[in-house]
Amino acid sequence: MNATTGAALQRNEAELIARILSGEKELFHDLIRPYERMLYLTAFSVVKNETDAEECAQDAVVNAYRNLAKFRGDSKFSTWLVTIVVNEARQKLRKTKRAKEESLDEAMEGEEGEYTPMPLTDWREIPSEALERKELREVLRKAVEELPDIYRQVFTLRDLQEMNVADTAKALGVNENIVKVRLHRARMMLQKNLAPYLKKTTAPERKGFWGRMPWR
Amino acid sequence: MEMICKHVWARISEYIDQSVPSEVREDIERHLEHCELCSAVLDSTRNILVLTADNRTFELPVGFSKRLHERLAKELGSEEELKK
Numbered sequence: 488m489n490a491t492t493g494a495a496l497q498r499n500e501a502e503l504i505a506r507i508l509s510g511e512k513e514l515f516h517d518l519i520r521p522y523e524r525m526l527y528l529t530a531f532s533v534v535k536n537e538t539d540a541e542e543c544a545q546d547a548v549v550n551a552y553r554n555l556a557k558f559r560g561d562s563k564f565s566t567w568l569v570t571i572v573v574n575e576a577r578q579k580l581r582k583t584k585r586a587k588e589e590s591l592d593e594a595m596e597g598e599e600g601e602y603t604p605m606p607l608t609d610w611r612e613i614p615s616e617a618l619e620r621k622e623l624r625e626v627l628r629k630a631v632e633e634l635p636d637i638y639r640q641v642f643t644l645r646d647l648q649e650m651n652v653a654d655t656a657k658a659l660g661v662n663e664n665i666v667k668v669r670l671h672r673a674r675m676m677l678q679k680n681l682a683p684y685l686k687k688t689t690a691p692e693r694k695g696f697w698g699r700m701p702w703r
Numbered sequence: 704m705e706m707i708c709k710h711v712w713a714r715i716s717e718y719i720d721q722s723v724p725s726e727v728r729e730d731i732e733r734h735l736e737h738c739e740l741c742s743a744v745l746d747s748t749r750n751i752l753v754l755t756a757d758n759r760t761f762e763l764p765v766g767f768s769k770r771l772h773e774r775l776a777k778e779l780g781s782e783e784e785l786k787k
Binding site for chain 2: 512513515516524526527528531537541544545548549552553603604605606607608609610613615617618619623624627628630631646647649667670671674675677678681682686
């Protein structure tokens, strides 16, 4: 979204919100329509389960409606909404368990190095049409789902939903530098896990780097 | 300054987001011109990001939108009930 359409959208939303608060509450359906995908993906990045993610998305929408009067125009409506769904999803996760995994993830964060990509010498671009193959979609989804929780959440907001660094930091309750570090690690992990597979299954055989080194 | 591959890798994410300072950007680009390894790492990372962000990769469950609006309609309706 460029700045002009972003500003227009915000004006439009402010108007919708004012009308909803003054009684035209059915308009709330329209207000959230652009964010359905965002609600679901954000919830899914936390709870990692379709049913729970859907429930969180619904709870977040109801919650947002009930608290709409508390929304201050100083942040974007989308950021406010995403913060609500993150909180819903975190509460759900707490209820269902897993404080253990969470602390493991946090412990990993301090580690330096090791977030290196898979070295390749050539890359043949995989066109988007290849996504018609179910197998490819599954491999991509699985790689994202297998990222450690804290990396997957940042990756989902930044790269799947194209939220900016500041809004992502706000929604997740961390500082901007942490967002950047986690995003970098998430991307490197994905490259490392996916590139060899994608190269092997989608690109025609070509003599690689190691192939040119006879001593190996 | 001549960069080594490891330093380029450490900056790849920022480079993709165009948030590296311009002098670092120039160093990275100079390195990429002659390093096929880093070029392939960058291309593959970008490609993977495009593929994962495609709407077809993560699809909403069938009927998600319908159920969401039904739940909301119920909430809007129940409010009406309370007023009566």
